Amino acid sequence: xxxxxxxxxxxxxxxxxxxxxxxxxxxxxxxxxxxxxxxxxxxxxxxxxxxxxxxxxxxxxxxxxxxxxxxxxxxxxxxxxxxxxxxxxxxxxxxxxxxxxxxxxxxxxxxxxxxxxxxxxxxxxxxxxxxxxxxxxxxxxxxxxxxxxxxxxxxxxxxxxxxxxxxxxxxxxxxxxxxxxxxxxxxxxxxxxxxxxxxxxxxxxxxxxxxxxxxxxxxxxxxxxxxxxxxxxxxxxxxxxxxxxxxxxxxxxxxxxxxxxxxxxxxxxxxxxxxxxxxxxxxxxxxxxxxxxxxxxxxxxxxxxxxxxxxxxxxxxxxxxxxxxxxxxxxxxxxxxxxxxxxxxxxxxxxxxxxxxxxxxxxxxxxxxxxxxxxxxxxxxxxxxxxxxxxxxxxxxxxxxxxxxxxxxxxxxxxxxxxxxxxxxxxxxxxxxxxxxxxxxxxxxxxxxxxxxxxxxxxxxxxxxxxxxxxxxxxxxxxxxxxxxxxxxxxxxxxxxxxxxxxxxxxxxxxxxxxxxxxxxxxxxxxxxxxxxxxxxxxx
Numbered sequence: 443x444x445x446x447x448x449x450x451x452x453x454x455x456x457x458x459x460x461x462x463x464x465x466x467x468x469x470x471x472x473x474x475x476x477x478x479x480x481x482x483x484x485x486x487x488x489x490x491x492x493x494x495x496x497x498x499x500x501x502x503x504x505x506x507x508x509x510x511x512x513x514x515x516x517x518x519x520x521x522x523x524x525x526x527x528x529x530x531x532x533x534x535x536x537x538x539x540x541x542x543x544x545x546x547x548x549x550x551x552x553x554x555x556x557x558x559x560x561x562x563x564x565x566x567x568x569x570x571x572x573x574x575x576x577x578x579x580x581x582x583x584x585x586x587x588x589x590x591x592x593x594x595x596x597x598x599x600x601x602x603x604x605x606x607x608x609x610x611x612x613x614x615x616x617x618x619x620x621x622x623x624x625x626x627x628x629x630x631x632x633x634x635x636x637x638x639x640x641x642x643x644x645x646x647x648x649x650x651x652x653x654x655x656x657x658x659x660x661x662x663x664x665x666x667x668x669x670x671x672x673x674x675x676x677x678x679x680x681x682x683x684x685x686x687x688x689x690x691x692x693x694x695x696x697x698x699x700x701x702x703x704x705x706x707x708x709x710x711x712x713x714x715x716x717x718x719x720x721x722x723x724x725x726x727x728x729x730x731x732x733x734x735x736x737x738x739x740x741x742x743x744x745x746x747x748x749x750x751x752x753x754x755x756x757x758x759x760x761x762x763x764x765x766x767x768x769x770x771x772x773x774x775x776x777x778x779x780x781x782x783x784x785x786x787x788x789x790x791x792x793x794x795x796x797x798x799x800x801x802x803x804x805x806x807x808x809x810x811x812x813x814x815x816x817x818x819x820x821x822x823x824x825x826x827x828x829x830x831x832x833x834x835x836x837x838x839x840x841x842x843x844x845x846x847x848x849x850x851x852x853x854x855x856x857x858x859x860x861x862x863x864x865x866x867x868x869x870x871x872x873x874x875x876x877x878x879x880x881x882x883x884x885x886x887x888x889x890x891x892x893x894x895x896x897x898x899x900x901x902x903x904x905x906x907x908x909x910x911x912x913x914x915x916x917x918x919x920x921x922x923x924x925x926x927x928x929x930x931x932x933x934x935x936x937x938x939x940x941x942x943x944x945x946x947x948x949x950x951x952x953x954x955x956x957x958x959x960x961x962x963x964x965x966x967x968x969x970x971x972x973x974x975x976x977x978x979x980x981x982x
Contacts, residue, residue, distance in 0.1 A: 498611030499530030810837020
């Protein structure tokens with residue numbers, strides 16, 4: 443029998459256009475040409491000017507041979523040039539590879555070679571690292587120097603500078619749009635702590651959808667003022683270069699994340715939204731009084747990694763900052779799960795609010811599926827808040843796969859789900875809660891210990907600023923918890939104090955047997971480097 447809904451109802455250019463976040467720039471520049479798009483020190487660009495700069499970049503890249511599938515790498519901080527690259531590079535059909543500015547020359551060299559970068563945009567501050575990296579590469583990309591007006595300067599090692607390169611481009615260039623929304627838009631490398639980093643490939647469809655997903659989960663109104671504390675190189679800034687553009691907002695660039703600069707932006711730029719790791723909240727709360735500024739507007743902050751403890755959450759609320767907890771990975775365009783807040787929860791005591799907010803939550807509206815299941819059988823665990831399984835995702839905002847690594851891609855997508863490697867539980871209300879990375883779980887005397895659970899208790903200690911727990915080898919138990927603790931300025935505590943405090947909240951076998959005081963090693967995105975701590979724990 444003929445299906446009348448399919449007969450003579452075919453796709454055509456009139457009713458089917460591939461999704462791409464590039465469409466946001468065109469609309470915003472046309473509708474709100476005079477609104478402030480980018481603020482960076484004394485530099486101010488309207489949306490008409492910002493769009494022209496993006497088009498000039500795309501045109502100049504095209505003139506230099508960049509087209510579909512060609513990689514353009516960028517070693518940039520949170521500057522207007524990084525925002526422009528998020529639009530100008532894919533405008534050519536090319537693929538943007540934002541490089542982690544904290545990496546060593548060897549890692550940068552690997553990425554330039556593996557991604558086959560044809561052009562490299564690099565801030566002059568990083569000239570020594572980039573020069574060394576280029577000495578190690580087989581690739582010979584055209585190097586373009588970015589001399590940021592707010593930066594420290596540095597040696598120019600490129601063929602030309604960014605502004606001259608832009609001047610050579612056509613301001614009327616409209617670029618190309620993807621023939622297929624499955625086309626690659628960006629390349630983002632994982633940390634590579636257990637070997638060479640893997641190249642995660644994003645497509646236009648996923649970037650478009652997650653950019654709008656950010657709007658939905660935040661209830662974001664038009665014209666937000668967004669402060670760039672989250673690195674734009676991290677999962678393409680969680681897709682916010684496109685989110686804020688879609689909402690005709692203002693990108694407030696911040697070259698270096700410092701408390702004084704954050705408060706200045708709040709007070710003088712009217713910031714309404716920002717993203718960042720919990721360390722950014724600690725930076726604001728523990729800033730010297732002479733760096734703090736008053737600001738009248740309510741501010742929304744999105745944070746990932748571990749949820750903020752009650753004391754931090756209360757401090758942020760007292761400042762007029764509402765915190766939203768999200769969870770994701772590089773492989774899913776940044777945040778893909780959110781602790782969607784119920785109004786009734788706001789009436790609970792702050793400690794209970796913090797407990798609820800410690801849950802990672804529910805899927806973004808644009809994520810197809812989220813489950814906690816047995817990694818081998820794929821059988822979902824009971825929604826009892828206790829039975830652990832692996833967190834898995836599927837759908838629109840899952841990566842294309844790992845570049846040139848089909849075996850890793852196949853393993854990650856086993857059984858039709860993306861395997862995150864994170865262990866968690868499903869609560870009766872279907873909010874998930876992470877318990878640990880599969881590689882971080884501590885097995886002591888045959889019992890599983892969640893490092894996240896232990897860390898959550900340590901964070902409640904009034905003297906503790908930061909805490910991380912890893913496994914320490916033990917002849918009797920196999921492994922025991924080892925806690926690394928950073929104390930609050932002016933506060934004191936001994937290892938015995940910390941252990942005794944833990945014993946009042948945890949079963950004895952879960953309590954740290956060893957406590958080490960000092961600063962925690964972190965990645966450039968604020969995540970604690972547990973692989974470093976595991977090595978230190980062996981001799982602690």
